Amino acid sequence: MKEWIERFSVALAERRLFFVFPLLFPFCLSAQELVSIKAENRAFPLVTEKGTASIIVDAGDDPLVKKVTGMMQEDVAAVTGKRPGIGNTFPLTGGPVVLVGSIDKSSLLQQLIKKHKIDVSSLKGKWEAYQVQVVRQPMKGIDQALVIAGSDRRGTAYGVMTLLEQIGVSPWHWWADIPVKHQQALYIRPGIFTDAPKVKYRGIFINDEAPALSGWAKEQFGGFNHRFYEKVFELMLRLKGNYLWPAMWGNAFYDDDSLNIRTAAEYGIVIGTSHHEPLMRAHDEWRRYGKGAWNFDSNETRLKDFWRTGLQRADNEKIVTIGMRGDGDEPMSRETATALLERIVDTQRHIIEQVTRKPASATPQLWALYKEVQDYYDKGMRVPDDVTLLLCDDNWGNIRRLPRLEDKNRTGGYGIYYHFDYVGGPRSYKWINTSNIARIWEQMHLAWEYNVRQIWIVNVGDIKPMELPISFFLDYAWDPGKWNEDNIPNYYETWAVKQFGTAVGTEVGNILRLYSQYSARRKPELLNEKTYSYQEWKTVTGEWRQLRSRAERMDEKLPPDYHDAYFQLVLYPVTALCNLHEMYHAVALNKPDSVKWYFENDSLLTARFHTTLAGGKWNRMMSQTHIGYTSWNDPPRNRMPALTGKAITDTVKAPATRTALSLVPDTAKGRLFYEKDGYIAMEADHYSYARNDRYVAWKAIPGIGKTGGGISPFPVTAPRQQGEEDDAYTAYNFYTYDTGTITLYTYCSPTLNFPHQQGLQYAVSIDDEPPQLITLNKEDDDLHTWERWVADNIIIKRSVHTIHTPGRHVLKCRVIDPGVVLQRLVIDAGGLQPGYLGPPETSILR
Template identity: 45%
Template sequence: MKIAAISLGLLLLPWAAVACEAPVSVCEQTAKGSFPLIRKGQPVAVYVDSGADSAVRHAADDFQADLGRVSGNAASLITDAAKVKGPVVIIGVMGQSPVIDKLIADKKINIDNVRGQWEAYTQIVVDNPMPGVRQALVIAGSDRRGAIFGTYDLSAKIGVAPWYWWADVPVAQKPEVYVTAGAVHDQPKVKYRGFFINDEEPAFGNWAREKFGGINAKLYEHVFELNLRLKGNYLWPAMWGKAFNDDDPRNTVLADEMGVIIGTSHHEPMARAHDEWHRNKDKGVTGGKWDYNTNAANLRTFWKGGIERIQRGDGALRDNIITLGMRGDGDEAMTEGTATQLLETIVADQRKIIAEVTGKPASETPQVWALYKEVQDYYDQGMSVPDDVILLFADDNWGQIRRLPALKEQSVSAKRNGGYGVYYHFDYVGGPRNYKWLNTNQIEKTWQQMDLAYASGADQLWIVNVGDIKPMEYPLSFFMDMAWNPQAMTPEALKAYPERWAAQQFGQQYAQSVGKILTRYSQLAARRKPELMDVDIMAQYRDAGRLYYDWHDLSQRAAQTATNLPGDYSDAWYQLIGYPVEATENLYDLYWTVARNRKAADNNDAGANYLADKAEALFVKDAELSARYHMLNGGKWNHMMSQTHIGYTNWQQPDTQVMPNVKRVPYGIYHVQDLDPVSIKKPEGKGFVESNGYVSIEAEHFARKVDGRDAQWTVIPHLGRTLSSVITMPQNAAPSDPKKGMRLEYDLTLNKDADTELHIYLVPTLDTRGQGGLKFGISIDDGPVLVQSFNLIPDQPDWNKAVSDNAHVVKVPLKGLKAGVHTLKFWRIDGNVVVQKLVIDTGGLKPYYLGPQQSLMAQ
């Protein structure tokens, strides 16, 4: 029997487009050879071997419950093959399930495509699988997680979203559900895929303590299930003042029982939470200074205890990836300057401990070394890393990957045995500002960076910092879906993803409208994160009203969509869409209102008093919106939106929300009509015209493009601040020689002779190869190519501004241009140069907060 591979592109199509057509798809009508999963409201039985792995049993139990959620009636779970009657779903692992092994031996299922593969599965409809059974749907895994992912994949197909518990997404009941005949197989392209719960106070921490009594196994059971339903297999647990293995010894046992691989963060080596160093002085560790130069013996004892603790009863380690290395106490640099030799010694000693405890060579235990912040500098300067250890590169904490394998390291012959991975961020505590309140991540940006990572050979481990988990539901789903198969997440699949995800949460009827809201929200939120907004920024914008109106328009669209949704979607809607949109609109309204209040007061305008009252009401409304979130579903999510976000004055959050200062005047002329937003005309048009002393062109509006032999220009809609961005693919292609002509051409007309300046708006990116910057070329007409270079360095002023503005502007003088028609050419040299807009200033631009401002950066 021919088995079809599952295509992410196929899954991105609307559900109705594939139902009843593709092999092993789900539909609500029967067809020839279909398997009746639910008939007249009655679900089929689920069979799993009595001796099955505990992780497979967990997944089978969940699938049994999912059938009940969809059908409205309880499904039975059978563990004795002799008791199987009628149609049945069979779940098991090849080589471990007698029932599945007999089907293989009888040639009733073909496992050629999945045998021996990592976390692979096949789903197949089998006729007459065993005596007395007319038909079965078999989910066979190459290993235990393969069986798990094949099972949860079917759960999602029948309508149980991975976020059914974490976002209260309703499960629509269906009296008839059938699975079409045939077979499919699938497996992940990135070996380890997961997320990191971090920066989890006060929101996640207070929520967990109230609802579960602590950061314990009762809580983590929900976390593990979510991870697995998202087809992830790896977790860095919460770590602010917490210790996964010490807080509740059941945590690590349950993770292993459910099939989740546990790791520790970049500064917590050897299966030890850093907090344990300060809390366990009475448990056999003498403590002292966190310093390997002066306290190595105590640190080795501490680390050995960490490895011993994750052993099973038979002495083998539970599923873990051991983090190596060492940073300073409190997640700081270990020493001043480069400590390469010391770090190499530490890692060598840690590997000796691993070998001693396991009784096997260290190379047989999965390990990772996170090249985070200064540790990457050690690597760049030649630090020796054991070949079997995964090298985990990191982004700059703001979504730009700092380093990736060099071109020579991407070849099969030169690739390390341990491979490479990426540690990415959707949440961060640090400069230039914390951002941990709401999702402010564009999936288009995540795609561009992770596509570059995969193309560059970073395919062993992907992990993302998601803060409190909520409200990162949307970008986390995307990250995990892309990690499963980065090759299938093409630009076309990326474009379709918002609608696909919206359909999974709210149904196909609302998918298009909700998908558009998700995309627009993500773009507006990424322009400038809410924590980076304040009154002064609003006061500096010439077109400040546009900032507010963009959010106001989106909020109105969201409100209209919400009125059309069935009532049982209200909680999910408010969590996933309603609150983020309305709360951010309110924040912008607050800052804009205060900015106008201060201007009015300075002009002795009594309208300032009205605006002061309004601002204070908006501040109160912010708290009311959070309170509504906390009351959803009987208070299920209390504390989750308690992160402070108003009143930042530096990188660190204020302890409490701080109302911006407003001014009142005792007398004056009252001009409220001129100050209230309802009387201000919304800006019209797109603004991409030649006028007022400049020409503004969206990067995708090229007149012509010339692709290269090894790379092609590709438009990525919505990436960046405005319409879209243009990149070249494959993103890891070698640098181009301008003489070979790969370029974009833009036709434009100048009204007068002028010494001009070209402003090139780029989506921020970093030189992942460490070659001193990224290059591109600019020319006018048939003039020479002017090679430009930029090199954003984390924590430096240019980088601070670029990540704050979500744009980096390169300015190129173009003197002596004559009035008339010209052709501007943008030449590819390096990859990972992402251009979103080009503006030629002929004297009309003035210094605003972000170059030519919203009048040019408009939609």
């Protein structure tokens, strides 16, 4: 036996027992398997035809734990029609009980632990961990209990939320009118299920909230008061988030309603203020109460008072933003005034110590390296180690900077501030969801792998209609190990099943997957009649039309109680974006009647969202203007596009008919792409063959491109490749008719130079020529170049090559730096026509 145990430990250390675990511990459940609607062997009867189990919560437990037992009571009643009772002690005799408690606060739970009825050692010292377990005879007279134990109050809450989602209440039940899935009976399978989040603070920022969310919240709740926030906090708990930057456009969380902060505490949500609002004070409060300039040099005393009073009232759980930007989210000065900012940070930490009477390091803080603030960091400014460095994207979903793998650990760690919505250049995008899940995954995967694990916060605009990417962001933050480059396309279906059920989940997931890809091609606010070429307009509008038909067909299949949810989550975004493309296509074709029709139809779709949907519950929620932008800022109302009086025409010249020298010329491996109309276009993930080296391999990321998948080197932490034996590449066989110079255009996702070195690189070669080193993003600090990249959502690199013989050739793309994402390869052999997406893929022979 001893020998066996020793061998077991060695194998465990070597991780060879990966596949043995399920056999050794048959009762470890996965989260998806907790609930059954049938009376399986030894399953815990939560609700049967006889009645429901009672819920027990210790009177001394945290208010959040009590709150979630109330939510459980309501949800079980909504699902089964039977309402469980809630008590504070074990019943003397009686049926099954659900004991909900945190290990540090619940004396009822502690009794079970003492009697060895439950082992919670795996929860000890963990952040927000929970355990769900069926326990036989926990107490005299009680046959069985379902124990939901948390390492702390939020851990307990997340245990309950996991169960509630599985019994059939979507986290979006209230926010997207997802019907509760009714059941007669509910059982919890026997076994032990434990889970805990990987990213410590997982949050959203409600921002740019006028006119849509503001108008709606005013009408529904009278503004951004605690009744509004109660709904937000409940949503966040159900999504297993824990951190919020509240609305701040003319709003001030602490000042607008004194119950806001109490409600946050009740729901256990950690509050912060945005990246440029130091010491827990909303920017708008300076407008309300500040005297003099927002300038530390000239107005130090008043600013210190302002910050001190802000911090004094924030006695809730929080992360304090430190640092300072200029008034109104502008740079503080034209130069990088490092000495001044260092003095500001010192002063703020001194205030934190005075107010909390603890060392500053005892209060969680962040310093956001947003826009020009990153220059301070790059020029050497540092803050104390306990402060989280909040790295940022470029407001367009492309991460600007990541720590180096060799950087030493900081106690405060690193965070990311990411965007699904933005107000600013080159154009504000606030209307609708246009973030491709595959790209969010790829960027946040980089963040996770480069040790950004303390805070993930995302700007979600008006919350709606960002339901899908919000779910993904928080799910991925909870467990980054769950989603990878192979299974990321499944997220859509998994999510759709949770909202709409298994019968339709696959098709709804597929619609959302295509929506995610099509909508990310270009922000709707940047669309106009010139976006696409004649042929592209036909293709792109055709694709949208097809998607709309699929979405409409699905709508017809759904039971009536799902129509509201389906409209807001699927049908409206698909139809509205289809309509918008039809409209600009009609402008391009110079068809005034059609343009007018689509323009009016857009307003009818909005009207339906506002008036018919869920009996008018979402009035004003789609009131963001989205047609008629002439600068970065949104126009006051949608304006019908003016017609140019000239219709776009097909510029593609009829190609000379060419015959291949031989249709299947030789024994080349894999796919072969044929020149057509003077070009060859290849999706990067359609390579003919590939070679991995000892460190790295190009791998496909399905759906990340504007027209298909993409490839990127994995693992993303692989060292920079040096060539020679480190030679990982993808190879593309292609066939040309002529010799001479050709131009290769490589379409890449607009990844930024996050390692802050020479720019991310890869190399290309044709046949035996020496590889040409291509630098993807060296110019990412040049405003005009960057604006073009993000507006077009692509970086296109050009290289020139020589073809010496007609016939078959091979193009190789070599890995140099991880982080590069190649979407397409387009060879211009003399006939390439201009276009936004590039020409359709040329034919392939296998």
